[in-house]
Amino acid sequence: MEKDSQETFSDALLRISNVDAFYGTFQALWDVSLVVKPGEIVALIGSNASGKSTLINTISGVIHPARGTIEFDGRDISTLDPFQIVTLGISQVPEGRRIFPEMTVSDNLILGSYNRQARPNRDQNLKRVYEHFPILEERKNQLAKTLSGGEQQMLAIGRGLMSDPKLMLFDEISLGLAPKVTEELYKAVREIRAKGITILLVEQNVRRSLKEADRAYIIKAGHIVLSKNAAECQEEEIRQAYFGVCS
Amino acid sequence: MGVERNMKVSINQWRLIVPVVLVVVLAIFPIIGIPLAWLLYLFLFFVYMAMANMWNLLAGYTGLTFLGPAALVGLAGYTLVIVTWNDLPFYLGIIGGGVVAAVFAALMAIPTFRMRGIYFAIGTLVVPEVLRNVFYVWKPIPGDFIGGGAGYMIKGIEGLSLTEFYWLALTIGIVSIIVMRVILRSKLGLGLAAIRDSDRAAASSGVDVFRSKLYAFVIAAFVMGAAGAICFVYQGYIAPVGAFNIRWLMTCLLATVIGGIGTEEGPIVGTIIVVFLHFLLARYGELSLLIQGVILVVIMLLMPGGIVGLIRRKTRDYRSLLQLATRR
Amino acid sequence: MNMEVLAGLSRPIIMGVLLGGLYALIALGLSMVFGVMKLINVAHGDLMIFSAYFAYALMTAWGIDPILSLTMGIPLWFGLGFAIQKYVMSRAFGISMEAPLIIAFGISLILQSLAQIIWSPYSRGLTAPYALGGISLGITTVPRTYLLSFIAALVVMLVLREFLRRSYLGKAIVAASQDKRGAELVGINTGRVYAFAFAIAMATTAIAGVFFGLTFPFTPTSGVGFLVIAFGVIIIGGLGSMLGTFIGGIVLGLTQTLSGHFLGAAWQMLFVYLIVFVVLAVRPQGIFGR
Numbered sequence: 089m090e091k092d093s094q095e096t097f098s099d100a101l102l103r104i105s106n107v108d109a110f111y112g113t114f115q116a117l118w119d120v121s122l123v124v125k126p127g128e129i130v131a132l133i134g135s136n137a138s139g140k141s142t143l144i145n146t147i148s149g150v151i152h153p154a155r156g157t158i159e160f161d162g163r164d165i166s167t168l169d170p171f172q173i174v175t176l177g178i179s180q181v182p183e184g185r186r187i188f189p190e191m192t193v194s195d196n197l198i199l200g201s202y203n204r205q206a207r208p209n210r211d212q213n214l215k216r217v218y219e220h221f222p223i224l225e226e227r228k229n230q231l232a233k234t235l236s237g238g239e240q241q242m243l244a245i246g247r248g249l250m251s252d253p254k255l256m257l258f259d260e261i262s263l264g265l266a267p268k269v270t271e272e273l274y275k276a277v278r279e280i281r282a283k284g285i286t287i288l289l290v291e292q293n294v295r296r297s298l299k300e301a302d303r304a305y306i307i308k309a310g311h312i313v314l315s316k317n318a319a320e321c322q323e324e325e326i327r328q329a330y331f332g333v334c335s
Numbered sequence: 336m337g338v339e340r341n342m343k344v345s346i347n348q349w350r351l352i353v354p355v356v357l358v359v360v361l362a363i364f365p366i367i368g369i370p371l372a373w374l375l376y377l378f379l380f381f382v383y384m385a386m387a388n389m390w391n392l393l394a395g396y397t398g399l400t401f402l403g404p405a406a407l408v409g410l411a412g413y414t415l416v417i418v419t420w421n422d423l424p425f426y427l428g429i430i431g432g433g434v435v436a437a438v439f440a441a442l443m444a445i446p447t448f449r450m451r452g453i454y455f456a457i458g459t460l461v462v463p464e465v466l467r468n469v470f471y472v473w474k475p476i477p478g479d480f481i482g483g484g485a486g487y488m489i490k491g492i493e494g495l496s497l498t499e500f501y502w503l504a505l506t507i508g509i510v511s512i513i514v515m516r517v518i519l520r521s522k523l524g525l526g527l528a529a530i531r532d533s534d535r536a537a538a539s540s541g542v543d544v545f546r547s548k549l550y551a552f553v554i555a556a557f558v559m560g561a562a563g564a565i566c567f568v569y570q571g572y573i574a575p576v577g578a579f580n581i582r583w584l585m586t587c588l589l590a591t592v593i594g595g596i597g598t599e600e601g602p603i604v605g606t607i608i609v610v611f612l613h614f615l616l617a618r619y620g621e622l623s624l625l626i627q628g629v630i631l632v633v634i635m636l637l638m639p640g641g642i643v644g645l646i647r648r649k650t651r652d653y654r655s656l657l658q659l660a661t662r663r
Numbered sequence: 664m665n666m667e668v669l670a671g672l673s674r675p676i677i678m679g680v681l682l683g684g685l686y687a688l689i690a691l692g693l694s695m696v697f698g699v700m701k702l703i704n705v706a707h708g709d710l711m712i713f714s715a716y717f718a719y720a721l722m723t724a725w726g727i728d729p730i731l732s733l734t735m736g737i738p739l740w741f742g743l744g745f746a747i748q749k750y751v752m753s754r755a756f757g758i759s760m761e762a763p764l765i766i767a768f769g770i771s772l773i774l775q776s777l778a779q780i781i782w783s784p785y786s787r788g789l790t791a792p793y794a795l796g797g798i799s800l801g802i803t804t805v806p807r808t809y810l811l812s813f814i815a816a817l818v819v820m821l822v823l824r825e826f827l828r829r830s831y832l833g834k835a836i837v838a839a840s841q842d843k844r845g846a847e848l849v850g851i852n853t854g855r856v857y858a859f860a861f862a863i864a865m866a867t868t869a870i871a872g873v874f875f876g877l878t879f880p881f882t883p884t885s886g887v888g889f890l891v892i893a894f895g896v897i898i899i900g901g902l903g904s905m906l907g908t909f910i911g912g913i914v915l916g917l918t919q920t921l922s923g924h925f926l927g928a929a930w931q932m933l934f935v936y937l938i939v940f941v942v943l944a945v946r947p948q949g950i951f952g953r
Contacts, residue, residue: 148848174850186845188838190903199838202831203850251850400761446944453703456764458943460705461891461936468933581887585772592765621779628772635766636751639758 107156131301179253189233200250217246238269365498381508387602389555390587395597398531403459408563409578436560467579486574595641683916684813690896692868706771708886714872744865778883789876808878895939
């Protein structure tokens with residue numbers, strides 16, 4: 089187990105400290121600590137059932153940590169409800185997208201700005217989303233369920249953008265999509281970062297996420313096992329941490 | 336060694352002797368001059384307990400939220416009418432009522448078992464409504480109705496007194512308890528427990544889901560029907576509005592929930608309270624139903640496990656506390 | 664088919680359609696709660712009947728016109744619905760799968776007994792001078808109340824549809840019914856949205872109660888029958904579409920009037936309940952088919 093020891097960034101946007109989380113009696117997260125600095129792209133890598141989605145859901149308030157704290161922008165958010173956390177500036181693009189299938193594309197996006205802070209900027213944000221994803225504007229009156237997988241993912245990302253977030257959590261955006269579509273999505277991710285939004289990226293595709301990220305954490309069975317700058321990650325140590333094969 | 340073995344045998348014998356003695360004592364109540372009011376209480380207690388036990392078997396153990404007890408009770412009652420009007424003895428009518436209820440349950444199972452969850456609940460709720468309307472138009476006995484209520488008197492019960500009614504009730508009450516004990520400890524019972532948690536999981540473990548549900552349903556229907564028929568024997572009269580009334584469901588529901596759904600003792604405890612309330616509030620008429628409704632809501636919110644659930648939790652807490660205190 | 668039979672059918676058909684409008688209005692509240700929270704409010708029928716009784720009380724005590732009394736009834740039922748969902752049902756969901764059902768039963772029992780205590784088991788009716796008598800619709804005459812109820816149903820359904828389509832809260836309600844987690848992650852306070860949905864459902868139920876009370880007599884126990892009818896409407900017509908609810912209502916309305924026409928009044932309700940049961944049996948997966 090290897091960890092960079094200077095996890096004491098004082099200017100962290102998101103700081104997760106020693107978090108335990110449970111599903112009923114099953115412990116999904118063990119003493120997890122993680123930091124995201126403003127403007128970064130941080131990758132959270134792990135195989136299936138490693139706890140990545142659990143961690144994302146804990147940040148968003150869907151699950152509450154049994155132990156430890158989650159601080160966002162200096163404020164403890166570990167006991168807040170999901171809708172409150174959205175208001176503070178965290179937006180999750182969930183695994184499986186979770187768009188509203190029987191509603192139009194534009195309604196889906198409009199709902200993204202449901203929270204009071206984001207409503208005044210709605211039309212502005214909508215324009216920006218259409219700039220990132222012109223295809224959404226083309227299909228804006230179609231029902232969301234008629235969109236292709238890639239388009240639905242774009243819709244989910246666009247919807248996440250509508251809430252004026254400071255931090256966006258992307259949970260497996262490339263899942264089940266062709267490489268070409270994935271490239272388009274990651275292009276948008278770069279554009280989003282360029283606008284100043286901080287990003288925490290959860291991916292099974294290790295190489296892809298390392299290409300985009302500044303730093304990476306590897307999570308296995310609910311434990312953070314590696315924390316490094318993305319550029320320094322060697323394939324061998326990734327594989328070891330990911331699969332846990334002793335050498 | 337020999338002494339211990341004797342003791343063990345003794346305990347098992349006690350397990351058999353105590354209930355038998357209890358039953359005998361209860362049976363001789365009317366003869367030894369127990370006041371009529373008490374007998375009436377016990378009459379209602381045993382009949383309602385039988386129904387509640389069966390309802391608990393379905394809802395608490397099989398996962399079948401059956402909202403149509405009124406259908407079974409009403410049909411059994413009308414069977415009783417047909418039997419007695421054809422000059423057959425009333426107890427055949429009671430058994431016939433149980434049989435008809437059981438057959439009807441088997442028929443009902445075909446369409447309703449396919450309905451999942453809430454749809455099953457509403458589906459079984461609709462059945463008594465349909466039947467009530469059927470009996471508004473259909474005359475099981477040709478000829479005119481008595482009075483304007485589309486009802487019938489029960490024949491062949493002249494000369495019966497509370498004593499006989501009491502014994503009938505006691506019988507069905509004991510039957511219901513025996514049925515519960517036997518089923519829950521049988522292979523069927525294991526299957527039902529699996530089904531309650533998940534139909535699919537049970538099926539993949541080799542449980543014949545449909546057949547298990549069917550057996551439980553049919554058996555419960557027989558007992559419910561017979562108990563209902565006994566009620567009508569006591570009442571002496573049947574009419575569609577009373578026969579297929581939702582009150583039958585309310586009694587089962589209330590007794591089971593107060594006592595503890597999914598527990599063996601629950602319906603017994605619950606019925607004690609329900610019948611007690613019935614008498615306590617009898618002169619307040621509708622107020623008693625109001626209070627029962629309030630109790631139902633309050634109990635579900637505060638004590639969803641019912642009284643038995645509460646006791647079990649407390650004894651578990653107490654036991655673990657005890658363990659903690661006496662830890663070596 | 665010969666002309667006489669056809670001409671004779673025109674009245675039951677028109678009445679059936681009008682009645683269907685009322686049934687759709689009655690079903691709206693149940694449809695909303697079921698669609699959004701997947702809860703069958705078994706007290707639905709009784710809540711509707713209680714609204715009729717409320718209007719009755721105002722009518723007999725102070726001579727207030729029933730439709731006018733809705734200015735009090737609607738906010739009252741709205742608040743009641745909000746409170747029930749927020750403080751009772753939301754807790755029930757966390758207890759067990761049967762808990763909301765059983766609690767709704769308790770509420771149903773409470774309402775029925777309250778109504779019986781206050782107003783006795785004898786049937787009551789709402790009356791208003793403009794609601795008496797028949798009105799000619801060209802081919803035939805129908806009772807005014809039928810037409811009034813139909814119009815009320817149209818108006819309420821249109822208003823509700825526009826609300827759900829255009830307002831933020833309306834869209835949030837629809838979204839929460841399609842994907843609860845998605846809605847939460849977008850910043851929707853689903854707990855509050857559910858409470859509003861229940862409140863709106865109750866408001867429409869209050870309206871349904873008054874128009875129902877103007878059209879038919881009612882007793883404290885009339886509620887169960889209308890729970891079944893409302894449920895039938897949403898099973899037949901589907902969820903999530905006003906048109907569907909309307910069609911569901913009309914199917915049941917026509918069933919009632921046509922079976923009454925051909926077989927006599929005593930058979931009407933039997934066929935209605937029978938159809939509901941048959942549809943339930945034939946489409947066991949309900950509307951969602953999940």
